[in-house]
Amino acid sequence: MHKVFGMSLEYELRDGALAWIKNPVTGVISYVVDVRGKSFAFTLGGREELNPDPPPPEPKALHHAIATCPFCPGNENMATAELMRVTLDEFPEWSGAATLPNPPWLIRVFNNLFPRIPENLTGGRNESYIVVEDPRHFVAHPRSVNDLMYTGALSAEHFQHLIATDLKLMRRVMENPAIHSVIIRKNQGRESGASQPHPHQQVIGSPQPLPAIEAEMRAERDHPDMWRELIELCERLGLFIERNGRVVTYASPIGAFPRSYDIVMPEFRGMLTELPPDDLRDFARAIYRILHVVGPLPLDYEIHQAPGLPLHAHINGRLYPYSNVAGTLNLPSQLVHNVAALRKALARF
Ligand SMILES: [Zn+2]
Numbered sequence: 001m002h003k004v005f006g007m008s009l010e011y012e013l014r015d016g017a018l019a020w021i022k023n024p025v026t027g028v029i030s031y032v033v034d035v036r037g038k039s040f041a042f043t044l045g046g047r048e049e050l051n052p053d054p055p056p057p058e059p060k061a062l063h064h065a066i067a068t069c070p071f072c073p074g075n076e077n078m079a080t081a082e083l084m085r086v087t088l089d090e091f092p093e094w095s096g097a098a099t100l101p102n103p104p105w106l107i108r109v110f111n112n113l114f115p116r117i118p119e120n121l122t123g124g125r126n127e128s129y130i131v132v133e134d135p136r137h138f139v140a141h142p143r144s145v146n147d148l149m150y151t152g153a154l155s156a157e158h159f160q161h162l163i164a165t166d167l168k169l170m171r172r173v174m175e176n177p178a179i180h181s182v183i184i185r186k187n188q189g190r191e192s193g194a195s196q197p198h199p200h201q202q203v204i205g206s207p208q209p210l211p212a213i214e215a216e217m218r219a220e221r222d223h224p225d226m227w228r229e230l231i232e233l234c235e236r237l238g239l240f241i242e243r244n245g246r247v248v249t250y251a252s253p254i255g256a257f258p259r260s261y262d263i264v265m266p267e268f269r270g271m272l273t274e275l276p277p278d279d280l281r282d283f284a285r286a287i288y289r290i291l292h293v294v295g296p297l298p299l300d301y302e303i304h305q306a307p308g309l310p311l312h313a314h315i316n317g318r319l320y321p322y323s324n325v326a327g328t329l330n331l332p333s334q335l336v337h338n339v340a341a342l343r344k345a346l347a348r349f
């Protein structure tokens, strides 16, 4: 056995390559395997939208999707009462004017019709919110009804406005004395569990840290070096992606999915609302850069924040087969090559 135990992480290297690693938060073990010869035709079936040459979409179908979408401009009355909006006056450089001239708003916030946490547990106020990221439902020249607008197609500046809106909303949520924790969550694409095709985030206020955060806080207490060790290991294994100021990005070998990226501020332990403006910009920029490179592929991300916990976001690519067998995951051995390609793509913008 060639077991290498860090102070906080358990893993094994063979000939300098990772053989397995245990997630100190969940206990799940990722084994590195070569899956190149394996067929995923069954798992990944039914992806007609990936057909490079689909028949042109019916204009009627596109119109119908927009007319019935509760997140599209003109359908505001299909959603709950509006709480905030960002308008073109506040962001005149918005990139969508050619497709959609004079939109009534660029970003819009309202309550989720279906609160994630029942409102009688959050001081009688629904603390689940929808942040619609952009008024556009489809990309500029959709080739099918599945050619939806996605976050990576927004401009970098737009994403900064989006995070600023989250922050404003967070401050409002934190005014509720029943709320002690806030999570920002995004699902992109059907495979990620998104229930609405129109690009949106969810912001959820909770009376106590949500279980995923609570588990991280517990692991942090037991293994205070885990983040630093993980970052060092990623540097050593070729999984480190980039640094933006005090923010580091790496492909996580202990992610929830085979393609997971962490964006971490190892030295900043606290809430987004406490982050100095320069750091906030770097943090948002680091998230955006990964979303931009991943593009329209299905993904999810969560921003995790709690007192004492390094501020971080997890981005999970969801195009890949996921199969947790009795607490084990398989990590593709080509991951290091994929990360090199990702770094190359990032260097271009
Ligand atoms: Zn829509």
Ligand SMILES: [Zn+2]
Binding pocket: 216, 304, 312, 314
């Ligand atoms: Zn986390």
